[in-house]
Amino acid sequence: MHEAPPTPPPGPAGTSPAAPAEPLSHGLKQRHLTMLGLGGVIGAGLFVGSGAGIAVAGPAIVVSYLIAGALAMLVMRMLGEMSAAMPASGSFSVHAERALGRWAGFSVGWLYWFLLVVVLAVEATAAAQIAHGWVPGVEPWAWVLLFMVVFTVANLTAVKNFGEFEFWFASLKVGAIVVFLVLGGLAVFGLLPDTDPVGMTNLTGQEGFLPNGWSGVVSGVLTVVFAFGGLEVVTIAAAETDDPARAVGRAVRSAVVRILFFYVGSMLVIVTVLPWTAQQAGLSPYVKVLDAIGVPSAGQIMNIVVFVALLSALNANLYGSSRMVFSLAERGEAPRGLLKVSRRAGAEGGDADGSSGQAGGVPRRAVLASVAFGFVSVLLNLLWPDTVFLYMLNSVGAVLLFVWALIAASQLRLRARLEQEAPEALALRMWWFPYLTWVTLAGLLGVLLLMLTDDAARPQVLWSAGATALVLLVAVGREWRERRARREPSALTDR
Numbered sequence: 001m002h003e004a005p006p007t008p009p010p011g012p013a014g015t016s017p018a019a020p021a022e023p024l025s026h027g028l029k030q031r032h033l034t035m036l037g038l039g040g041v042i043g044a045g046l047f048v049g050s051g052a053g054i055a056v057a058g059p060a061i062v063v064s065y066l067i068a069g070a071l072a073m074l075v076m077r078m079l080g081e082m083s084a085a086m087p088a089s090g091s092f093s094v095h096a097e098r099a100l101g102r103w104a105g106f107s108v109g110w111l112y113w114f115l116l117v118v119v120l121a122v123e124a125t126a127a128a129q130i131a132h133g134w135v136p137g138v139e140p141w142a143w144v145l146l147f148m149v150v151f152t153v154a155n156l157t158a159v160k161n162f163g164e165f166e167f168w169f170a171s172l173k174v175g176a177i178v179v180f181l182v183l184g185g186l187a188v189f190g191l192l193p194d195t196d197p198v199g200m201t202n203l204t205g206q207e208g209f210l211p212n213g214w215s216g217v218v219s220g221v222l223t224v225v226f227a228f229g230g231l232e233v234v235t236i237a238a239a240e241t242d243d244p245a246r247a248v249g250r251a252v253r254s255a256v257v258r259i260l261f262f263y264v265g266s267m268l269v270i271v272t273v274l275p276w277t278a279q280q281a282g283l284s285p286y287v288k289v290l291d292a293i294g295v296p297s298a299g300q301i302m303n304i305v306v307f308v309a310l311l312s313a314l315n316a317n318l319y320g321s322s323r324m325v326f327s328l329a330e331r332g333e334a335p336r337g338l339l340k341v342s343r344r345a346g347a348e349g350g351d352a353d354g355s356s357g358q359a360g361g362v363p364r365r366a367v368l369a370s371v372a373f374g375f376v377s378v379l380l381n382l383l384w385p386d387t388v389f390l391y392m393l394n395s396v397g398a399v400l401l402f403v404w405a406l407i408a409a410s411q412l413r414l415r416a417r418l419e420q421e422a423p424e425a426l427a428l429r430m431w432w433f434p435y436l437t438w439v440t441l442a443g444l445l446g447v448l449l450l451m452l453t454d455d456a457a458r459p460q461v462l463w464s465a466g467a468t469a470l471v472l473l474v475a476v477g478r479e480w481r482e483r484r485a486r487r488e489p490s491a492l493t494d495r
Contacts, residue, residue, distance in 0.1 A: 024362070024363065027163065028247075034250065051283050057217055062264055093327060100410060106328070109325075111402065125140070144378055155319055166312060184270070222457055228259075287299050321374070398451060
C-alpha cells in the first residue's frame with residue numbers, strides 16, 4: 001500500500017478551481033455510472049414507503065412526487081454542473097469547501113458520512129429480516145454479518161467490483177419497474193386476460209383527485225422527498241472513471257428525467273389501477289396492484305426486488321461513505337492514516353497487468369473505518385432499536401435536505417467563479433441560473449419549515465439540526481485553533 005498525496009487547500013477567489021488528479025483507480029465504466037444513476041435512487045422507499053404517501057395524499061401523490069422529484073432533479077443538475085467541471089471523490093464536500101470555506105466542506109462531508117453509516121444499519125437489518133423469512137433457521141444477526149462481510153470484501157477489492165454489483169442490482173430494479181409499468185398500463189386499458197378497462201374512475205372517485213386537499217399533497221411531499229436520496233453517489237463515483245467530466249455529465253442527463261418518469265409513472269399506474277383507499281402504510285402498493293391484475297406470487301416477487309434494492313443501497317452506502325471520508329482525509333479534515341490506498345495491479349508487490357501502482361487504487365482503510373462505524377450502527381439497531389438507534393436515526397432524518405441546501409449554495413458561488421476563470425469547464429450547465437438555484441433553496445427551506453409543523457417529522461428536523469450544530473461547532477473551533485496557531489509564531493517573530 002502507499003499513501004496518497006494530500007490535496008492542496010482551495011485557493012482564494014480568483015485562483016483556478018481545477019482539482020488535482022485523484023489518487024484512486026479509474027475502474028468504473030460509463031455503463032456502471034449510468035446504471036448507478038438510474039438504480040441508485042430506486043430503493044425500498046419507492047417499493048414499500050410509497051404506500052404511506054398514497055395514504056395521506058390519495059391520487060394526488062402523483063403531484064407530490066412531481067414536486068419532490070423536481071427538487072431532486074434541480075439539485076442533481078447543480079451537482080452535475082460542479083462535478084463535471086471539478087470532479088473529485090469528495091464531490092459536494094469539495095465543492096462546498098471551495099465555495100464557502102473549510103467549515104462548509106468539513107461539515108457537509110462528515111454529516112453525509114454519518115448519514116450513510118447510520119442508514120446502512122436500516123438497510124442491512126431490513127434485508128436480514130426478508131432473508132430470515134426465507135430461511136428461518138438463520139438468525140437475522142447472522143444475515144446482517146454475512147451481508148456486511150460480502151460487501152466489505154467487494155469494496156476492499158477493485159472498484160470495478162462495486163461497479164459490477166451496482167450495475168446488475170440496478171438493472172434488476174429498473175427492469176422490475178419497466179415490467180410493472182407495462183403490466184399496469186395494459187391493465188388500465190383492459191388488455192390483460194380477465195380484466196376490464198379501468199379508465200379514470202380511481203383517479204376521480206373516492207372523494208376526488210385531492211381527497212385531503214393540498215395539505216395532503218404537502219404531507220405527501222414530506223413523506224416521499226427522502227426517497228430521492230442516493231443520487232449524490234453518482235458524482236462521488238465519477239472521480240473513478242477514465243473521463244470524469246464527460247461521465248458525470250452523461251449520467252446526470254440520463255438519470256434525472258428517467259428516474260422522475262419511473263417514480264411518477266409508477267404512482268400514476270398504482271392510483272389508476274386501484275382505489276387509493278386500498279393502500280396502507282407499510283405495505284407495498286406494487287404488491288397490491290400485481291395481486292389485483294393476477295400476477296402469481298406477487299408478494300414473493302416484490303420481496304426479491306426489495307431485497308435486491310436494500311443490498312444495492314447497502315453496497316452504495318459503503319462505497320460512498322468510504323470515498324467521502326477518504327476525501328476528508330485528503331484535505332486534512334480526517335485522520336491522515338485513512339489516506340492509505342492499495343497499489344494497482346502491476347505495481348511492485350502487487351498483481352500483474354503491466355500498469356503502474358503509482359496511480360492509486362482502493363482506499364482500504366477508509367472502507368474499513370466506514371464499515372466499523374456501520375457495524376456499530378447495526379449493533380445499536382439490533383440491541384436498542386427504540387432508544388439509542390432511534391435517536392441516531394432522527395439525527396440524520398433531515399440531513400439530506402441540509403446537504404442539498406449546501407449544494408445549491410455552493411453552486412451559486414462556484415458558477416460565478418467558473419464563468420470568469422474557466423468557462424470552458426462548464427460542459428453541463430444549470431438551467432436558468434441563478435433563478436432556479438434560488439427557487440430550489442426556497443423549496444428546501446419550505447420543506448424544512450413544513451416538517452417543523454408536522455408532529456411526526458419535527459423530531460427529525462430538531463435532532464438533525466442539533467447534529468449539524470455540533471459538527472459546525474467542531475468545524476469553527478478547528479479553524480479558530482488553526483488561525484490562533486498561525487498568529488502565535490508571527491507574534492514571536494515580531495518581538
